Amino acid sequence: MFSNNSSPLLIAEIGGNHEGNFDYALELTRLALKSGADAVKFQIYTGDTLVSSVESPDRNSHFKKFELSRDQHLALAKMVLDAGKFYVASVWDLTSLDWIHPYISFYKIGSGDLTAYPMIKAIVAKRKPILLSTGLATEDEVKKCVQYISDSDTFYKLPGNLAVLQCTSMYPITQGDANLHVMSRFQTLFNLPVGYSDHTEGSLALEVAVAMGAQILEFHFTDSREGKSFRDHRVSLTCEEVIELRAKIDSIQALKALMKKCPYQ
Template sequence: MKNNTWKGKHGPLLIAEIGGNHEGDFEYALALTRLAIDSDVDYVKFQIYSGDTLVSRLESPQRNKHFKKFELSREQYIQLAELCEAKGVKFMASVWNIDYVPWIDEFSDVYKIGSGDLTAYPVLKGFAELGKPLILSTGLSTLEEVIDAVRFIQDANARYKDPDYLAVLQCTSMYPIPFSDANLAVMASFREALGLPIGYSDHTEGMQALITSYAMGAEILEFHFTDSRENKEFRDHKVSLTKDEVLEMILEIRKIQDLKGDPLKRPLEVEGDHVISFRRAVYPSADLKKGTVLTEENLTVLRPNHGIDARDFYKLIGKRLKEDVKEHQKLNWDYIE
């Protein structure tokens, strides 16, 4: 894992979040997993929970009932993880009950902490004690709360001061959100405040926010995944990408990589003599006699860069000519006293 935790096969780490899009239907979960695998992502991600270990039956009975409807069994999650492993794609989950870790841990080299658990310090402590790389999502949160959560994780286990072990995602936890609520600029604030790898967990419609976030430095892109958004009532489908859209996004990522290029600045204009023809040299701006004192008024700079480079213009001022020269004649240092 060292030094490669957040590097994906296409550059950014791509996480296809099936989450609850299976709506408790295991056969549908299998079908979505196969599609996600075929979309060439790095991780296929689920959410592992039970209603009774997530939501109070007394305080929020309807939410408790909702999450129960979306439950899959331990054996079914293991089968999904084994399917990913068999196809050479990694499995990831937001495990919302630390007690489930022992039976899913062998398939998990990274854990995701969902936005709702950013302030659940007992949950954070449990995952920090595992010592595996963590991705922390930050919907619902202020910058101060994110900083506090990161510090809590790092205090619980100093390993998480290593950027290979902890990354932070900008996220806005509504479904869907307008572009104006994506706030991708927050990623730069996270990088400055935390010194950790940053990424983006998307709840907009389409792929524009994801592509833009990568161009702005996101190292991790998480997005909901579905087979189709048509005739779906569950909200997450609306903000999900399909297999074809993910493959299209990967092509857009490659374009951005091409545009970013190499950070080493060097001339790439190799055709013809561009460096000569586009740059200027010093030329007389009139016919000048031998002995003339060179001034800013009787010199000019013109293309091409033949003779004395324009950067030496001011070195010539005050010097005398050793021979006659014509207007626009190429100069060389032999002509100068």
């Protein structure tokens, strides 16, 4: 799944940008498929399983508004798969794993779940490729999680079944806070495919990540950033911008290929 392809895997993260509106989720999915992204990603949770209504009633209410039903998630998954693309989800609820599993192309463990070992254990048991994000973790926590997954099943020692993403969990971040050099550190530590999950504005960080060897790019996706109050829209790319990004990636890869052929290195 995650390998040294000539072009990185592009993941359009719709996430919560549908804001709980299923018709809007369908439109965003249609646009993500049109953009040429390789995978379309969602987040599966319920407000009550994610945030305590007693401890944090406002956040609980927020996430409840962003919920989609089981049938709606399944309809979106089928739409993506029928288009010949990968359907991906961060699943934040153990009870949802069984019904979404047949549709999942690979699992994304989000930054907030990197130390959630009961969830990680359940995902590992599904024996599908795992993409691990690291935005809220220390290096030691990333090491322990990679080791845990690798030791749990030899499936994750096979090439392409486990990958690690550099991520900075703020919305938005400055270019400098992207910390793209961490990808090189991860490659040295783990000898696994590495990539970058973006929270900057625009596509420059994604382009530089490709030049630095990123094999996976994840970016938030929207139809437009205009007039949107939910924070994730601000760090999202549109359909046209993803098409432009793909063209820039092709140019970057062509330039890198020419460098390899240079006889004066």
